[in-house]
Amino acid sequence: MALHAFIFPGQGSQAVGMGRDLAASFAPARHVFEEVDEVLKQKLSKLMFEGPSDELTLTENAQPALMAVSLAVLRVLQLEGGISLERKAKLVAGHSLGEYAALAAAESFSVAETARLLKLRGQAMQKAVAPGIGAMAALLGVEFEAAREICRQAEANGEIVSAANDNGGGQVVISGHKTAVERAIDIAKAQGVKRAMLLPVSAPFHCALMAPAADAMAEAFANIPPRTPVVPVVANVTAAPTTDPNTIRDLLVQQVTATVRWRESVLAMTAAGIDSFIEIGAGKVLAGLVKRISPDATTHSIGSPADIEAILKVL
CATH class of the missing domain: 3.40.366.10 (Malonyl-Coenzyme A Acyl Carrier Protein, domain 2)
Known part of the structure; x- marks a missing residue:
């Protein structure tokens, strides 16, 4: 059963x-x-x-x-x-x-x-978070630990970005300051992540x-x-x-x-x-x-x- x-x-x-x-x-x-x-x-x-x-x-x-x-x-x-x-x-x-x-x-x-x-x-x-300050992005074709490492590399100038959703199947959503999220997208692409794109959300959920x-x-x-x-x-x-x-x-x-x-x-x-x-x-x-x-x-x-x-x- x-x-x-x-x-x-x-x-x-x-x-x-x-x-x-x-x-x-x-x-x-x-x-x-x-x-x-x-x-x-x-x-x-x-x-x-x-x-x-x-x-x-x-x-x-x-x-x-x-x-x-x-x-x-x-x-x-x-x-x-x-x-x-x-x-x-x-x-x-x-x-x-x-x-x-x-x-x-x-x-x-x-x-x-x-x-x-x-x-x-x-x-x-x-x-x-005030509008325009935060963002979220989806990374596709990446495992959770690799996504976390990308986030660590993208953090700078006191700005944060972290893994917000570990959705499985190589899909991780990241969240944080917009500029840090954009840096993480660039790093992900440079590292050969299949797709990395900003999401149409109104706030950076599930981050500090x-x-x-x-x-x-x-x-x-x-x-x-x-x-x-x-x-x-x-x-x-x-x-x-x-x-x-x-x-x-x-x-x-x-x-x-x-x-x-x-x-x-x-x-x-x-x-x-x-x-x-x-x-x-x-x-x-x-x-x-x-x-x-x-x-x-x-x-x-x-x-x-x-x-x-x-x-x-x-x-």
Whole structure:
């Protein structure tokens, strides 16, 4: 029998129209979107369904929006499909903001709490660095240690650049001061890295420049502490499962400035016997990464009514 991990996508998976068919087809999905709209006092669902794209892509909108789609899918699986996360998933994990969706799925936070936390996280990350100061770039065809060495070589004049996401399959995202990131791109190309390109993001996530946002999250968790999840969560910072609320809180604070260790997380889940990864929410980014890290694993991406119908036959 397959052992499943439920995984939750991060920023970059958003697209105008996400969640629209779910809301049209299923009352539990509609209720999640209505609850998030209500909590945030904004018509986030309208922005998700209709755009404009540039507004949806804003960090403070994209983060709660992606979580809302993931939780809407999960609610439909639970309430219409009779799926119990506790019984069906051995582990949960998420990529960056997806870790919050994973924790909400595992009942560590309510949907309302998660929406508030992610709105704040998005705003704090946006405010942490003035526009134009920071940047992120993707290096393709490079292993993690080599990418870290490139970053070390590119740091100068007090400017920082570091590995932000170890996505696996030779894909590493780097983050830091724009000029240092540009130097790292030049070094990477000179060293024969297949592709190195700036990413269209509004802030340099998962690097030391995000320290003010980490402080903001530490403050937020004083008011909204996590509860013990019903399924262990594989944390981005440690690539290891945890169920301890204090550890979860500390790791979420660290996560703002730390590397997202996705490759190691997938390998850890595979080592724990997981052979089926079910991506819950918008897009198919994580399923693609899993396939590159653990080629033998089965993957499913569940974001539409048709996807839900198909996965209910599998689970």
